[in-house]
Amino acid sequence: xxxxxxxxxxxxxxxxxxxxxxxxxxxxxxxxxxxxxxxxxxxxxxxxxxxxxxxxxxxxxxxxxxxxxxxxxxxxxxxxxxxxxxxxxxxxxxxxxxxxxxxxxxxxxxxxxxxxxxxxxxxxxxxxxxxxxxxxxxxxxxxxxxxxxxxxxxxxxxxxxxxxxxxxxxxxxxxxxxxxxxxxxxxxxxxxxxxxxxxxxxxxxxxxxxxxxxxxxxxxxxxxxxxxxxxxxxxxxxxxxxxxxxxxxxxxxxxxxxxxxxxxxxxxx
Amino acid sequence: xxxxxxxxxxxxxxxxxxxxxxxxxxxxxxxxxxxxxxxxxxxxxxxxxxxxxxxxxxxxxxxxxxxxxxxxxxxxxxxxxxxxxxxxxxxxxxxxxxxxxxxxxxxxxxxxxxxxxxxxxxxxxxxxxxxxxxxxxxxxxxxxxxxxxxxxxxxxxxxxxxxxxxxxxxxxxxxxxxxxxxxxxxxxxxxxxxxxxxxxxxxxxxxxxxxxxxxxxxxxxxxxxxxxxxxxxxxxxxxxxxxxxxxxxxxxxxxxxxxxxxxxxxxxx
Numbered sequence: 062x063x064x065x066x067x068x069x070x071x072x073x074x075x076x077x078x079x080x081x082x083x084x085x086x087x088x089x090x091x092x093x094x095x096x097x098x099x100x101x102x103x104x105x106x107x108x109x110x111x112x113x114x115x116x117x118x119x120x121x122x123x124x125x126x127x128x129x130x131x132x133x134x135x136x137x138x139x140x141x142x143x144x145x146x147x148x149x150x151x152x153x154x155x156x157x158x159x160x161x162x163x164x165x166x167x168x169x170x171x172x173x174x175x176x177x178x179x180x181x182x183x184x185x186x187x188x189x190x191x192x193x194x195x196x197x198x199x200x201x202x203x204x205x206x207x208x209x210x211x212x213x214x215x216x217x218x219x220x221x222x223x224x225x226x227x228x229x230x231x232x233x234x235x236x237x238x239x240x241x242x243x244x245x246x247x248x249x250x251x252x253x254x255x256x257x258x259x260x261x262x263x264x265x266x267x268x269x270x271x272x273x274x275x276x277x278x279x280x281x282x283x284x285x286x287x288x289x290x291x292x293x294x295x296x297x298x299x300x301x302x303x304x305x306x307x308x309x310x311x312x313x314x315x316x317x318x319x320x321x322x323x324x325x326x327x328x329x330x
Numbered sequence: 331x332x333x334x335x336x337x338x339x340x341x342x343x344x345x346x347x348x349x350x351x352x353x354x355x356x357x358x359x360x361x362x363x364x365x366x367x368x369x370x371x372x373x374x375x376x377x378x379x380x381x382x383x384x385x386x387x388x389x390x391x392x393x394x395x396x397x398x399x400x401x402x403x404x405x406x407x408x409x410x411x412x413x414x415x416x417x418x419x420x421x422x423x424x425x426x427x428x429x430x431x432x433x434x435x436x437x438x439x440x441x442x443x444x445x446x447x448x449x450x451x452x453x454x455x456x457x458x459x460x461x462x463x464x465x466x467x468x469x470x471x472x473x474x475x476x477x478x479x480x481x482x483x484x485x486x487x488x489x490x491x492x493x494x495x496x497x498x499x500x501x502x503x504x505x506x507x508x509x510x511x512x513x514x515x516x517x518x519x520x521x522x523x524x525x526x527x528x529x530x531x532x533x534x535x536x537x538x539x540x541x542x543x544x545x546x547x548x549x550x551x552x553x554x555x556x557x558x559x560x561x562x563x564x565x566x567x568x569x570x571x572x573x574x575x576x577x578x579x580x581x582x583x584x585x586x587x588x589x590x591x592x593x594x595x596x597x598x599x
Contacts, residue, residue, distance in 0.1 A: 085433050087463050151550075161545050164354050165538060193545065194356050195558060269434060276430045276462065277546050281420075289464060 063286045065090040065295075066275065067126035069117045072100035072212050072298075073308045074246035075132030078155065080313055081272035082130075083294070086279070090292035092124045097300030101208045103177025103244075107139040110179060114140040118147060124295075126150060127284050130275060134176050134244050134267060138183040151278060156180075158270035159241045160189040166263055167239040170194070173232050173262075174201040176243030177208060186243055200235055204228045208246045214308050216249035225253045232258060241265045249312070332555045334359040334564075335544065336395035338386045341369035341481050341567075342577045343515035344401030347424065349582055350541035351399075352563075355548070359561035361393045366569030370477045372446025372513075376408040379448060383409040387416060393564075395419055396553050399544060403445050403513050403536060407452040420547060425449075427539035428510045429458040435532055436508040439463070442501050442531075443470040445512030446477060455512055469504055473497045477515045483577050485518035494522045501527060510534045518581070 066082060068075050072095045079093050094117050096102075102110050114136040118129060129152045131137045131144060137154030145152045163172050174186040181203040190197050206224055210216055232240065240262050242248055248266045255264055279285045286292070298305040335355075337348050341364045348362050363386050365371075371379050383405045387398060398421045400406045400413060406423030414421045432441050443455040450472040459466050475493055479485055501509065509531050511517055517535045524533055548554045555561070567574040 081434075085430070085463075087465070157549055158546075161354070161542055161549075164545075165350075165542050193354075193554065196356070273430055273434050274546055276433075277427075277543055278550065280426055280430075281547065285462065 063090050063288060063292065064125055064127035065092045066128045066130060067092045067094070067121040067124060068130045068132045069094045069114070069121060069136070070096070070133040070245060071102040071135065072097045072246075073305060073312070074208070074211065074244060076309055076312050077245050077248040077266070077268035078130060078132035078271050079294075081268045082275060083313070085272045086276055086286070088286040088289065088292060089279075090286070091294040092121060092126060093294065093296045094121055095296075095298040095305060097212070097298045097305055099299065100212055101177065101205070102133060102135040103179045103205050103208055105179065107179060107183070110136055110139040111143055114144060115147065118144055122148060122150070128153060128275060128279065130271060131155065132245050132268075132271065135179040138180050138185040151282070153271060153275055153278065155245060155267040155271045156185050156189055156243070158274040159243060159265050159267045160186065160193065162265045162270040163190065163239050163241050164194055164197070166265065167197075169236065169238045170196060171198045171235070171237045172200070173235065173237040173240040174199060174243045175204045175229070175240065175247065176201070178203045178205055180243055186241060200232070200237060202228070202231065204244075207250055208244065211246040211249045214304060221250055221253045225250060225257050229254065229257055232262070237262060239263050239265060242267060332359050332557060332561065333394055333396035334361045335397045335399060336361045336363070336390040336393060337399045337401045338363045338383070338390060338405070339365070339402040339514060340371040340404065341366045342574060342581070343477070343480065343513060345578055345581050346514050346517040346535065346537035347399060347401035347540050348563075350537045351544060352582070354541045355545055355555070357555040357558065357561060358548075359555070360563040361390060361395060362563065362565045363390055364565075364567040364574060366481070366567045366574055368568065369481055370446065370474070371402060371404040372448050372474050372477055374448065376448060376452070379405055379408040380412055383413060384416065387413055391417060391419070397422060397544060397548065399540060400424065401514050401537075401540065404448040407449050407454040420551070422540060422544055422547065424514060424536040424540045425454050425458055425512070427543040428512060428534050428536045429455065429462065431534045431539040432459065432508050432510050433463055433466070435534065436466075438505065438507045439465060440467045440504070440506045440508075441469070442504065442506040442509040443468060443512045444473045444498070444509065444516065445470070447472045447474055449512055455510060469501070469506060471497070471500065473513075473516075476519055477513065480515040480518045483573060490519055490522045494519060494526050498523065498526055501531070506531060508532050508534060511536060
């Protein structure tokens, strides 16, 4: 059997990455872990986020993955380097792919970034963008309320519009042409964000871009799936599986085979 | 001094890749070689293309590059594996990046590919697309006349429109949403191609996507430029430097520092 790609997140946000991996790499098998019991990670001290991320990676390593995707910006900002040091399996975070995509797309060189408090406070995006292209102008803002909407399954409700508008009104004044959705929960709200900011601001989804980079790295490492069989994915969460399953099915859709879904709650926490 | 990124092409087509590397990785230094004396490569037997590509890579290796970019689809299709076997320096071709970008962007799963005779005959794009996503529908066509227009510096002339329309009329009948410009010369004609096919067909530029993947690989290998100094690039061609220089300056623009440009004609051919 193919070695899987392990994807982890604080909760359901990483499903946006899983969905894109399924679409862009339909032959790859996924093991997903959402730490719904302890979500959101955004407001937690980075020390704690690092500990939780290491626990989950230890759990996922037993599935012998060929790649680990930290599909959570907060965890990437807090723990990427430590996770890389922990294992020989290649580890991909969600910050760098969004950074490279934003640089590719922004013609004005003026880029907005939204994320959780943890991500924005870490200044990871700003540093990564300027590390590659020092001339860029970067405007950052934490939007923690978006995560709550998504984790509660309210991302298609009428509650989104006023929350999005209140959070993003400052960006209407700025001359940006690119906005990085620096949290894997935010693609759930992409339609509402785009409706408010208008077509001249292109949204960069960490999810799409990370899947693209997973594809790039698997190819260059000679590790693309070698069978033509459709893979069977596995999903785990640490909290209530009912809401997680509802959101996972809504988001991943029926066109993608995710059966049999095995639910299991590991005993740390 | 930073090790450079070596970029090679049959002629001026690879300048589209160089331009994107300069934009997306402004701190990286480039050594460019255009084999204008022997362009176009498209109609040549693949054996010959392989030989020429190896000659140029041997020449470029003396500059101790940290990465080699075969910025020519025909040469990538014919010689990528042999060039990889020739050196420990990582080698990036232009086919795989376009493939991954097309898969990311195509929602219908119906993708067009245009390239030189050599590229289309090799079926490299079709095979690479289906290797990752077997369900895709792929429509390919050779458009060798585009390369001639570009190498002659006529890409902004009124001659382009009828040539583009004649070459691409079949794609108007097909329900594609994505067209891969499978030749690095074609981005010079992107406006004319887009005007004819309309906004519902998204063009994938090998150039943009390859630069993005160069950025990805340099990051994951820990090889991004470490100084903040603006680099001094070097350009070489095997044929007439006057026309090459005219096109290079027109395409790369004044906003990018490419001085001092050193012109030199190596003595093979």
